[in-house]
Amino acid sequence: MSRRIAALAVLLAATAAPALAQPKAAISKADRDLHENLTVLDTHFDTPALFNVEGWRIIDRHDVAKDGSQVDYPRMVEGGVDGGVFVVFTAQGPRTPEGNAAARDFALVRITEIREMAARYSDKFQVVTTAAEARKLANTPKKFVFISLENSYPLGRDLTLMETFYDLGARMMSPVHTANNDLADSATAPAEHGGLSPLGKQWVAEANRLGVLIDASHASDAATEQMIELSKAPIILSHTGAKAIFDHPRNIGDDLMRKLAAKGGVIQLNALSNYMITVPPNAERDAALRELNRKYGRPKTRAAMEAATAERAAILARYGTPRATFDDFVKHLLHAIEVAGIDHVGISGDFDGGGGLTGFEDILDFPDITAALRAKGYSKADIDKVWGGNALRVFEQAQAQAGR
């Protein structure tokens, strides 16, 4: 998939079409109570991309149908969410010294914005660097903020910058995004390195030395397999689907899922519609979405976010664009539990980064997953693993072998 098309995929999937959403049955009090007592986290919040939007504040309650945003403090409280991994996402750009320097600077500013957010609202958020710190905050009013680097393009060819980002609080890193870079092949680009490059293999060793949890989401199957094999600690797929349910390069097959689990790793099931259903091509619609993207880019104000959200919803509705649903998500989740085992599965909505399905619009819908798992007979202990226990375990395992 070209970068342009990958960007379009995000565009297509980025927004709820509120008119199409079906009201869901409220979950039972027992399910709700159970949900409230779990440690609930999402391993891929793209919300930091909104931190510099004028008029958008994480402490205000927003409406996904109105501004497209999917994570904020009030909704974390309402959705029973204890924290998450907030990502420093850097879009892949030119693999040149200038491009690398620009990406480095972008990512350093973004990680600083995450830290500033937590400092500004220190009664509501706290940057954490260990599973123990996160567990301590679970079920308190303060939400924990793990920091992750999505795409290691900001490192350029200088792996010493991994320690820089580590020093600034990053405890999870992924090598690559939707296009290949100097470290690894992307799941959505033609193979270039055959997986990891030699530098990418050093990247794995350095992540292990630092105790950084390796995230293979967006990496090619070959790169993912190599990370599983080379890493001294279990790895994570922070937001990835099951290929057996829908065949898309961003989803992984059962064999690889089993390999991941055999080494102790975790797959966090993703909720990005275009990786979950077939969207028939429509040249007119795609042109309209491209024009929308050209018009707004990354909106810089809340008003622009709201205008873009409304226009996007109108375009998607006009062309009757199909959208995956909560039930599709549950299928991926149950399949992964069956294949990888209950100790190796978790959840990510890919919110504020393209995620969101009909009936799974934002973090307010998280309790429905608890209800769905309970309906399938899973125990509290099982559901707790899926909601956070497994992810916290791999953070812990990555750190336990640091420096060895």
Next chain:
Amino acid sequence: MSRRIAALAVLLAATAAPALAQPKAAISKADRDLHENLTVLDTHFDTPALFNVEGWRIIDRHDVAKDGSQVDYPRMVEGGVDGGVFVVFTAQGPRTPEGNAAARDFALVRITEIREMAARYSDKFQVVTTAAEARKLANTPKKFVFISLENSYPLGRDLTLMETFYDLGARMMSPVHTANNDLADSATAPAEHGGLSPLGKQWVAEANRLGVLIDASHASDAATEQMIELSKAPIILSHTGAKAIFDHPRNIGDDLMRKLAAKGGVIQLNALSNYMITVPPNAERDAALRELNRKYGRPKTRAAMEAATAERAAILARYGTPRATFDDFVKHLLHAIEVAGIDHVGISGDFDGGGGLTGFEDILDFPDITAALRAKGYSKADIDKVWGGNALRVFEQAQAQAGR
């Protein structure tokens, strides 16, 4: 001066000996009123070094005699201080790839700590990047925070990092500290480059391109002269004394001061005792101070700061260590005004970085400078220039020619 001795000089000068301080006459109401109406800033606060000290918070009022600290929010209010340049100081270390990377990481963490401080106490502090923003905050409850890089060692040989620090808010940078580095010769080390290295000259050009104010404090005379000549914008000496008043390598001579002024630059007079008087050597005292330094290093808790402060004061008192006074400072200041002109002089206590004199213990003593200048017949307009107008002008001039 060797690095060890330079560190010792800081040790010697770092602390008030409260028992020796003479109570000063209170300043008049007219002087106080005048002071309150000026834009008062200091161009070199080393206070960020305290931001990660456990139990020390900039919003609490501290006593210099008790913990040695010299700048905090309540004292800014009491001392009529509107803001200042908060520095990212990095001690010079090995000029190796490893040393450079460690310095880079240290400085990136420190600049983040400054931004986190301002975010945490956003009702009391604001990071500013222009003189206009600073002027807008003057005489409001919110204090402005310029960020500066003291020592460009964190750049190593990679000048693209200047833009990184610029993106994170730094608007002033100095090339070198008490030892030579790859950019420039230090005032307190034997000449190595004969001023600026070729890379140091590129550093000047890049500072100009970005609109970063060049700070020549700590640079050798040759390096300072080259910066004055090469820079397209006026430069600053953020904390430096007058050699005609006391002959020390950290002070500059009248000719250089005139050259600085002729190009529009500013010298901010410094208040570090060992650069202002002769301290007779005393092997026993110096051994005691070294032992103190070995024992505490950079204190990590407020309790350790207090213990170190008491022990240091006891050592200095035991050996009757002489200490420069407020009157010495005024001599430097008046001399610089005479030589450079009223448009080219400003003030820095070098507080929390070794500054502090008898009768000029911390920022609470700033109004005394206003009174002293008024007693000498300077007008409100003159005194306003010295307290902030001149420094803000050179920030503005540096930015005005950015990119040209």
